[in-house]
Amino acid sequence: xxxxxxxxxxxxxxxxxxxxxxxxxxxxxxxxxxxxxxxxxxxxxxxxxxxxxxxxxxxxxxxxxxxxxxxxxxxxxxxxxxxxxxxxxxxxxxxxxxxxxxxxxxxxxxxxxxxxxxxxxxxxxxxxxxxxxxxxxxxxxxxxxxxxxxxxxxxxxxxxxxxxxxxxxxxxxxxxxxxxxxxxxxxxxxxxxxxxxxxxxxxxxxxxxxxxxxxxxxxxxxxxxxxxxxxxxxxxxxxxxxxxxxxxxxxxxxxxxxxxxxxxxxxxx
Amino acid sequence: xxxxxxxxxxxxxxxxxxxxxxxxxxxxxxxxxxxxxxxxxxxxxxxxxxxxxxxxxxxxxxxxxxxxxxxxxxxxxxxxxxxxxxxxxxxxxxxxxxxxxxxxxxxxxxxxxxxxxxxxxxxxxxxxxxxxxxxxxxxxxxxxxxxxxxxxxxxxxxxxxxxxxxxxxxxxxxxxxxxxxxxxxxxxxxxxxxxxxxxxxxxxxxxxxxxxxxxxxxxxxxxxxxxxxxxxxxxxxxxxxxxxxxxxxxxxxxxxxxxxxxxxxxxxx
DNA sequence: GCAAAAGTGTTAACAGTACACCCATGT
DNA sequence: ACATGGGTGTACTGTTAACACTTTTGC
Numbered sequence: 001x002x003x004x005x006x007x008x009x010x011x012x013x014x015x016x017x018x019x020x021x022x023x024x025x026x027x028x029x030x031x032x033x034x035x036x037x038x039x040x041x042x043x044x045x046x047x048x049x050x051x052x053x054x055x056x057x058x059x060x061x062x063x064x065x066x067x068x069x070x071x072x073x074x075x076x077x078x079x080x081x082x083x084x085x086x087x088x089x090x091x092x093x094x095x096x097x098x099x100x101x102x103x104x105x106x107x108x109x110x111x112x113x114x115x116x117x118x119x120x121x122x123x124x125x126x127x128x129x130x131x132x133x134x135x136x137x138x139x140x141x142x143x144x145x146x147x148x149x150x151x152x153x154x155x156x157x158x159x160x161x162x163x164x165x166x167x168x169x170x171x172x173x174x175x176x177x178x179x180x181x182x183x184x185x186x187x188x189x190x191x192x193x194x195x196x197x198x199x200x201x202x203x204x205x206x207x208x209x210x211x212x213x214x215x216x217x218x219x220x221x222x223x224x225x226x227x228x229x230x231x232x233x234x235x236x237x238x239x240x241x242x243x244x245x246x247x248x249x250x251x252x253x254x255x256x257x258x259x260x261x262x263x264x265x266x267x268x269x
Numbered sequence: 270x271x272x273x274x275x276x277x278x279x280x281x282x283x284x285x286x287x288x289x290x291x292x293x294x295x296x297x298x299x300x301x302x303x304x305x306x307x308x309x310x311x312x313x314x315x316x317x318x319x320x321x322x323x324x325x326x327x328x329x330x331x332x333x334x335x336x337x338x339x340x341x342x343x344x345x346x347x348x349x350x351x352x353x354x355x356x357x358x359x360x361x362x363x364x365x366x367x368x369x370x371x372x373x374x375x376x377x378x379x380x381x382x383x384x385x386x387x388x389x390x391x392x393x394x395x396x397x398x399x400x401x402x403x404x405x406x407x408x409x410x411x412x413x414x415x416x417x418x419x420x421x422x423x424x425x426x427x428x429x430x431x432x433x434x435x436x437x438x439x440x441x442x443x444x445x446x447x448x449x450x451x452x453x454x455x456x457x458x459x460x461x462x463x464x465x466x467x468x469x470x471x472x473x474x475x476x477x478x479x480x481x482x483x484x485x486x487x488x489x490x491x492x493x494x495x496x497x498x499x500x501x502x503x504x505x506x507x508x509x510x511x512x513x514x515x516x517x518x519x520x521x522x523x524x525x526x527x528x529x530x531x532x533x534x535x536x537x538x
Numbered sequence: 539g540c541a542a543a544a545g546t547g548t549t550a551a552c553a554g555t556a557c558a559c560c561c562a563t564g565t
Numbered sequence: 566a567c568a569t570g571g572g573t574g575t576a577c578t579g580t581t582a583a584c585a586c587t588t589t590t591g592c
Contacts (some may be wrong), residue, residue, distance in 0.1 A: 528589035
């Protein structure tokens with residue numbers, strides 16, 4: 001038998017196959033409102049959640065996501081789903097892990113591939129449009145002793161989940177539920193794990209830069225870095241540390257009530 | 270309709286489902302032979318490859334791997350496959366990425382989940398047992414300008430693949446084939462990508478420690494670190510840098526023709 | 539005794555931290 | 566004028582690199 005004959009007779013239905021999905025943690029840096037035209041807004045990290053309209057977990061909040069189509073890669077699936085839910089077309093998404101536990105979906109075996117997308121350009125955040133089924137939630141993920149708390153807050157909804165770390169091998173973060181509210185499926189765990197992975201990886205500046213637009217100011221860069229890692233930086237030091245990662249252009253941003261900021265592009269490695 | 274009624278009527282066959290597989294880069298630190306009873310052996314990184322006995326890619330070398338069973342997670346699948354091919358039962362394996370390109374398998378759509386396992390305890394390496402269909406190959410993966418070369422050497426076989434980097438976003442390394450020999454499927458690319466991911470992650474000492482046995486000497490630790498990163502360390506400095514990652518026990522290894530070495534355990538984070 | 543690995547001490551260079559300070563702008 | 570973010574200089578501090586050196590063992 002030749003290779004061609006073999007392939008013609010190959011029967012794919014002889015193996016059980018799980019369903020394969022992508023779930024995306026869509027994050028945005030939300031500017032808090034200020035009454036001062038000069039003052040820079042406070043930055044908060046928000047995540048986009050979708051209220052499920054069907055079973056299973058009907059009416060519960062979940063990460064956007066869906067099943068992989070036959071003619072797309074997982075990254076393409078994640079980008080497509082992000083676009084369908086937010087209207088934003090990210091150039092790329094960051095993989096944060098695969099969730100293959102047996103009972104994570106009550107319908108059938110589903111392997112979920114998690115991704116993170118950080119939107120750094122201004123998004124129209126439908127923060128309080130009553131009846132929509134997608135909403136942005138402020139994210140706080142904090143550790144106290146061995147307990148992790150995920151707080152998700154929209155203007156009228158608070159989802160609080162308490163977890164512990166179930167494994168921390170090979171730089172992967174995995175959590176298990178202790179008490180409190182839950183998102184649909186294991187999405188509270190996927191969200192926590194993806195956020196931890198993003199935070200850890202973001203100490204490599206290239207990863208933050210991959211989320212920024214082509215041209216950006218150093219303050220923008222610093223804001224995104226601070227929002228992701230939830231840690232303030234001293235400007236002078238941040239600039240020196242990131243000096244080798246960026247190239248200055250000769251363009252400036254004006255009209256902000258203070259000295260114009262130089263635009264930079266990322267330096268290729 | 271209730272959630273239970275929904276689940277009873279749910280038809281999983283309505284969606285196309287790809288096949289899901291795990292492929293494992295099984296690495297070992299091979300000791301080169303020495304004629305001096307006192308002298309420490311030179312350390313080389315080796316990878317376990319399997320000669321395919323069936324179509325497709327019949328008679329070509331490939332990474333061990335196989336399809337996910339319904340009652341196991343991807344990690345369990347990778348551990349099972351590692352055991353089936355090497356006889357070694359690793360406590361855990363490190364995920365290094367998902368390969369979901371459309372045409373990577375000529376039979377049908379297959380999503381491959383890549384893992385790395387580093388065996389740090391002495392393995393019986395069947396380095397030159399003629400007719401076996403699994404063999405250890407010395408690994409060299411080097412970069413020159415924008416060209417990457419993967420050299421795999423067994424005693425009588427040399428597989429040399431030349432590649433370029435196809436993407437380097439979000440800390441993921443992806444390569445594309447330029448010229449030379451190939452492993453079956455896209456396994457040359459998976460191997461290169463997994464090795465790069467391992468090397469980068471290994472600058473976090475916890476990841477190297479995750480591969481070491483419960484008790485180890487600092488020289489063992491340093492050897493594994495050096496083999497993975499292919500970079501010699503100055504002992505005095507290595508010890509100071511890793512001091513906060515390990516806890517000394519009061520056991521010693523004797524009988525090596527020189528001063529006994531203290532055994533250490535990894536310090537939990 | 540001696541070769542080899544185990545393990546320590548000393549110094550210099552470098553990168554990161556904290557903070558004081560000046561610059562350029564729109565209202 | 567002035568508040569604000571943009572941007573720079575400097576002194577201090579902790580980490581890392583390089584290398585010289587001592588200790589302990591089996592043959």
